[in-house]
Amino acid sequence: MATRDIYTTAFDGDVQTTATDCPDCGGSVRTTDRETVCEDCGLILEDTQLDRGPDWVRRDEQGSKRRTGAPLTPTRHDRGLSTEIGYKRDANGNTLSSTKRRHLNRLRREQSRARWQSKAERNLAYGLSEIRRIVASLGLAQSIRNQACSLFRTAQSEQLCRGRSLEAVAAASVYATSRCNGLGRSRAEVTASARCDQNRLTNAYTVMNVELELPTQPVKATDWIPRLAAKLEVPDHVRRRALELAQQARERGVTIGCRPSGVAAGCLYLAAQRVGLCLSQQRIADIAGTSPTTLRSRRDDLLDITT
DNA sequence: ACGATTATTGCGTTCTT
DNA sequence: AAGAAAACAATAATCGT
Known part of the structure; x- marks a missing residue:
């Protein structure tokens, strides 16, 4: 560090x-x-x-400390650098005279006008607040929020908001960040927290992906497993076994071209079965958004490589 | 609940014009 | 080269046990 x-x-x-x-x-x-x-x-x-x-x-290279201001944050439109003009008391805590107070009121008004210098800046602030809302609603981490906010800034400066709603670009930023970090949040899940429909999110995401050349990785079965395991409430060692299975399947190249949700479902089913835990195929398939048939098919693929 | 069989769908290849 | 068609694999639905 x-x-x-x-x-x-x-x-x-x-x-x-x-x-x-x-x-x-x-x-x-x-x-x-x-x-x-x-x-x-x-x-x-x-x-x-x-x-x-x-x-x-702030720690510099030698590890010694230096005083600075608060860290810049990408989640505020002005990166947290704005100045607030307070009320009632001055810096020493004394109350102000009425003339002084009127003076400050005028200053505050002028300043708040100046703060929103352009429409773009207002849009940025709105987009970032929307991202904060979605990220909080999905229960994602602060680092994800910061990445999503940075992404939104880039998208806006690359003119990707034109013809698209800010809500869609904000939601797409969150989804793209989730994809780049392999968090396994589906488009539908992000849409549920967003204030735009899924098609608009998809459209914004596709454009951002192409124009900004995001480091998007294909969704892997291993991305699905932690959350599926959580919803199924299986013990830890089952989850780990399922992850191992998915990893093996990936390395061996079987399951290429198969939907990752199906692979994950098959892995979890087989992993549970191997430790004597009986999970219904139907239940896993429902949670994974696939069918028992597919689950069986993937499981058979896994059986081929593990035996 | 599980397995087997059948139907559907999406997609890359191949054939035709 | 553009479009049509046969072909294949993955998934889903249905039926039987």
């Missing part, structure tokens, strides 16, 4: 990976000073929202 130039608070510096597992999907858990988040499913486990001290410190 010393090599990376990161902003941390004065009290709680380093990012640590704890030994505990995500209770939801059993994945490994990463704890920062702000939140505890599962690396597999992207779910926030603890979000303290505690600002531990206003004393922001």
Whole structure:
């Protein structure tokens, strides 16, 4: 961590990976000073929202601390640099005279006009707040939110908002970030939290993907497994076995051309069966959004490579 | 609930014009 | 080269046990 130039608070510096597992999907858990988040499913486990001290410190290459302002954040349209003009009291806590107060009121009015310099800036602020809303609704991590916000900025500066609703671009930013991080959130899930229909989200996502050349990876079966396992409430070792199976299937090249949801369903079914846990094919298939037939078919493929 | 069989659909290839 | 057609694989529906 010393090599990376990161902003941390004065009290709680380093990012640590704890030994505990995500209770939801059993994945490994990463704890920062702000939140505890599962690396597999992207779910926030603890979000303290505690600002531990206003004393922001920046570590330079030598590791020594230097005072700076608060870290820049991509989630505010002005990157958190805006100035708020307060009411009632001055910097020393004394009340203000009426003339002084009128003066400040005028200043505040002018400043709030100046803050929204252009329509683009207003749109940006709206888009970012929309992203914050969607990310919170999906329970995703702060790092994902920041990535999505950065993506939105890029999309806007590349003129990708023209002819598209800001809601769609915002939702697409979240979905794209989820895809790039292999979080396994489906388009339908993001749409459910978004204020646009799925077609618009798809359209915005496709355009962003092409124009911005996002590092999108194909959805893998392993992306599905943590969340499926969580919904099925299977024990950890079953989830792990299923992940191993999916990994093997991927390496061996079977299941190429098969839908990842079907592969994941087959992996979980077989993994559960191997430890003597009886899960109904129908139930897994329903949760995975596939059919028992497909599940069986994938399971048979897995049987071919593991025996 | 599971397996087997059959129907459908999407897609890349091949054949035709 | 553009479109039509036979062919294949994956998935889904249905039936039988």
